[in-house]
Amino acid sequence: MAPMEVDRADGRTxxxxxxxxCTRNVLHRAHGSARWSQxxxxxxxxVFGPKAGTKKEENPEKASIEVIWKxxxxxxxxxxxxxxxILKRTLQSVCLLTIHPNTTTSVIVQVVGDDDRPELSLIQLxxxxxxxxxxxxxxxxxxxxxxxxxxxRTPQLLPCAINASCAALADxxxxxxxxxxxxxxxxxxxxxxxxxxxxIEEKVFSYSCMLYLLVDYFNCLDRGYAACAxxxxxxxxxxxxxxxxxxxxxx
Amino acid sequence: xxIMEHKSMAWRMSVNERKFIETALASDLRVDGRRPFxxxxxxxxxxxxxxxxxxxxxxxxxxxxxxxxxxxxxxDRPNEGILAIFTDFSxxxxxxxxxxxxxxxxxxxxxxxxxxxxxxxxxxxxxxxVVAGKLVWSIQVDLHIIDNGGNLVDAAxxxxxxxxxxxxxxxxxxGGDNGQDIIIHDPKVVEPxxxxxxxxxxxxxxxxxxxxxxxxxxxTHKEESVMGGKMTATINSNGDVxxxxxxxxxxxxxxxxxxxxxxxxxxxxxxxxxxxxAVEVYNTERALRKVKRHPSKMAHQVSVADIxxxxxQVKDLPRHQAKMACQPYIGSSQDDEPKVDTRTSTNxxxxxxxxxxxxxxxxxxxxxxxxLRVGTSQVLGTLTVVKEEQVVSDDHRAVECSLDHxxxxxxxxxxxxDAMQKSNTSKSLKDAVKCLLEFFLPVTMDxxxxxxxxxxxxxxxxxxxxxCAIRCLCQWLPSKLMKAL
Numbered sequence: 104m105a106p107m108e109v110d111r112a113d114g115r116t117x118x119x120x121x122x123x124x125c126t127r128n129v130l131h132r133a134h135g136s137a138r139w140s141q142x143x144x145x146x147x148x149x150v151f152g153p154k155a156g157t158k159k160e161e162n163p164e165k166a167s168i169e170v171i172w173k174x175x176x177x178x179x180x181x182x183x184x185x186x187x188x189i190l191k192r193t194l195q196s197v198c199l200l201t202i203h204p205n206t207t208t209s210v211i212v213q214v215v216g217d218d219d220r221p222e223l224s225l226i227q228l229x230x231x232x233x234x235x236x237x238x239x240x241x242x243x244x245x246x247x248x249x250x251x252x253x254x255x256r257t258p259q260l261l262p263c264a265i266n267a268s269c270a271a272l273a274d275x276x277x278x279x280x281x282x283x284x285x286x287x288x289x290x291x292x293x294x295x296x297x298x299x300x301x302x303i304e305e306k307v308f309s310y311s312c313m314l315y316l317l318v319d320y321f322n323c324l325d326r327g328y329a330a331c332a333x334x335x336x337x338x339x340x341x342x343x344x345x346x347x348x349x350x351x352x353x354x
Numbered sequence: 355x356x357i358m359e360h361k362s363m364a365w366r367m368s369v370n371e372r373k374f375i376e377t378a379l380a381s382d383l384r385v386d387g388r389r390p391f392x393x394x395x396x397x398x399x400x401x402x403x404x405x406x407x408x409x410x411x412x413x414x415x416x417x418x419x420x421x422x423x424x425x426x427x428x429x430d431r432p433n434e435g436i437l438a439i440f441t442d443f444s445x446x447x448x449x450x451x452x453x454x455x456x457x458x459x460x461x462x463x464x465x466x467x468x469x470x471x472x473x474x475x476x477x478x479x480x481x482x483x484v485v486a487g488k489l490v491w492s493i494q495v496d497l498h499i500i501d502n503g504g505n506l507v508d509a510a511x512x513x514x515x516x517x518x519x520x521x522x523x524x525x526x527x528x529g530g531d532n533g534q535d536i537i538i539h540d541p542k543v544v545e546p547x548x549x550x551x552x553x554x555x556x557x558x559x560x561x562x563x564x565x566x567x568x569x570x571x572x573x574t575h576k577e578e579s580v581m582g583g584k585m586t587a588t589i590n591s592n593g594d595v596x597x598x599x600x601x602x603x604x605x606x607x608x609x610x611x612x613x614x615x616x617x618x619x620x621x622x623x624x625x626x627x628x629x630x631x632a633v634e635v636y637n638t639e640r641a642l643r644k645v646k647r648h649p650s651k652m653a654h655q656v657s658v659a660d661i662x663x664x665x666x667q668v669k670d671l672p673r674h675q676a677k678m679a680c681q682p683y684i685g686s687s688q689d690d691e692p693k694v695d696t697r698t699s700t701n702x703x704x705x706x707x708x709x710x711x712x713x714x715x716x717x718x719x720x721x722x723x724x725x726l727r728v729g730t731s732q733v734l735g736t737l738t739v740v741k742e743e744q745v746v747s748d749d750h751r752a753v754e755c756s757l758d759h760x761x762x763x764x765x766x767x768x769x770x771x772d773a774m775q776k777s778n779t780s781k782s783l784k785d786a787v788k789c790l791l792e793f794f795l796p797v798t799m800d801x802x803x804x805x806x807x808x809x810x811x812x813x814x815x816x817x818x819x820x821x822c823a824i825r826c827l828c829q830w831l832p833s834k835l836m837k838a839l
Contacts, residue, residue: 130501131413132575133446143402147500149446171453173444176419176496211446211453213498215417216401 125341127274135275139267145216148267150275153206165200173213199278212264262287284334288323367579375580390570398632405521409513413503418513419496420521427490435482436492439468448502470555470588474596478550504575511557519633522546555596556625557588558618566606587618591626
């Protein structure tokens with residue numbers, strides 16, 4: 104199946120990502136913080152280092168991670184809880200949990216900007232992938248969105264948040280197994296894969312049938328895999344270039 | 355069963371630090387080197403959308419977002435809009451802030467700001483009414499405390515004001531078939547309206563030490579944990595006291611309170627001017643952004659090859675990343691300017707190999723209806739280039755050089771000379787006229803484009819006429835001379 108060139112609203116081809124930017128150590132009180140922006144989607148993540156004690160349902164043999172997701176406006180609802188759950192499971196596989204047993208690390212994610220268009224979008228297959236550095240795929244997460252039931256969601260917030268959280272964890276000095284990066288791929292009605300879709304684009308794409316071929320899914324995975332390699336390189340370079348300016352965080 | 359022990363992990367100041375701060379204050383010194391009535395550096399930034407502001411007061415960092423929606427009004431105020439302020443003490447600001455239920459200080463902060471904005475009638479509520487008793491605009495201000503470096507009230511107040519000043523609500527009209535429908539116009543079609551704000555209430559916070567003897571403005575986080583009492587005065591630049599908050603703490607003399615209010619009015623004027631400057635800068639930048647430009651055709655930043663990695667793009671990553679890293683925040687559009695500059699400069703140089711470097715640009719593309727102009731403006735710079743072109747072009751160069759005082763439309767002259775060379779063969783008058791027309795037409799277009807653009811069109815017209823005349827003469831003269839001889 105030949106990939107078809109899709110005309111995107113901001114002039115990108117189907118394989119182009121939006122401009123990436125990462126700054127670490129932006130906050131003074133938090134132990135680690137990072138601000139990650141992909142185009143207009145900006146997420147700020149802060150990490151507070153291991154605190155003693157875990158919740159009742161958590162395993163005291165391991166460190167536990169607590170994620171708090173703060174939306175830009177409005178109160179916390181089910182969508183935020185879902186994001187928290189996904190982020191928590193992802194970060195649990197990224198961190199070395201056995202080093203600090205019986206502790207809690209808090210990760211707080213604040214959405215600073217999203218492509219804010221209050222429009223409901225049409226059916227779209229969304230594949231969000233979280234990939235280890237140039238190696239295996241930790242979690243390829245398929246989310247089928249149906250507009251009028253699920254309501255408004257921005258698909259590119261979660262990958263942005265994952266990238267920001269990993270950068271913040273590295274900034275705080277929490278021991279990690281590896282750095283994870285995430286990308287969002289969308290599948291258009293004409294069955295071509297576009298990387299890093301924005302909210303406006305979802306409005307355009309429609310899907311006539313509900314069947315998604317396995318081929319499409321694997322195509323998505325391949326594209327996303329290549330894109331993640333790029334992002335992980337960017338992350339690595341940004342970490343190497345930024346020397347930590349404030350090494351002491353006593354309070 | 356181990357339980358969460360966050361409360362015991364709350365930060366406590368050591369006795370040494372406490373004594374140090376108190377002793378320093380007794381001799382009029384502050385730990386960060388400020389004088390007692392000095393504010394920390396105030397930095398106001400705006401986001402890409404309307405009604406989105408980010409304020410940094412020293413280490414304190416607060417973000418404000420303003421949104422609007424149509425709702426039913428309150429029953430006792432049927433023709434007034436609604437202003438709601440939500441404060442969110444994010445756990446990322448301070449480890450002692452807990453997610454979920456807001457604590458005492460969060461509620462107090464929300465109340466102080468609310469009182470300053472709503473009850474002092476700073477924001478005009480009646481202009482938010484659409485249909486009295488049925489539909490009004492509800493403005494919601496979300497304040498996110500991101501970093502607690504002390505004096506959250508002042509920073510949050512400035513953030514809320516900045517966001518309200520730059521917020522624009524969509525225009526809505528009552529119309530439709532039955533005259534009862536509310537039509538909300540798209541902000542891109544109809545210009546949205548700003549809020550009506552009568553005055554700017556600025557809050558100024560004081561901290562008291564040593565039983566009210568010592569007072570400082572804008573306490574930092576450490577100074578706040580040592581202070582005996584706190585007072586917040588909300589004053590506008592006219593000197594009107596909008597609100598005063600002194601909730602508990604040590605008792606102070608009334609004279610001290612009056613002195614604080616006097617100092618606060620001075621500080622409020624200062625902060626108001628800073629706020630207004632920042633808002634003005636943002637408004638001009640927003641107006642510039644609204645100018646419609648052609649969509650950028652340049653490839654955007656990181657480009658992923660289909661499945662395989664291309665080496666070219668890997669090499670470009672450090673350059674791209676270096677550029678990105680020094681522009682971490684897209685607050686004002688100052689980063690758009692350098693991007694546009696690089697693009698025009700590379701285009702002017704005709705550097706086609708720099709296309710990957712151009713790929714870093716994300717700003718508006720340059721809009722040039724007269725692409726030929728680039729050539730002439732290049733030429734405008736150097737007279738020698740013009741002369742060289744003329745030397746190369748034709749054998750009437752003596753004529754050309756003597757005539758060509760103006761440097762405009764050298765490209766035009768080149769084409770003229772070409773046309774002249776072509777028509778050298780014709781000898782009769784008719785042919786001469788034909789030739790005139792022949793090269794007049796294509797040349798005119800050139801001249802028109804370039805000359806009109808460069809405003810030297812009258813020179814160009816004169817030049818054309820003179821050139822034609824001379825050409826005809828040159829054709830006739832030899833034949834006449836031959837006849838004469």
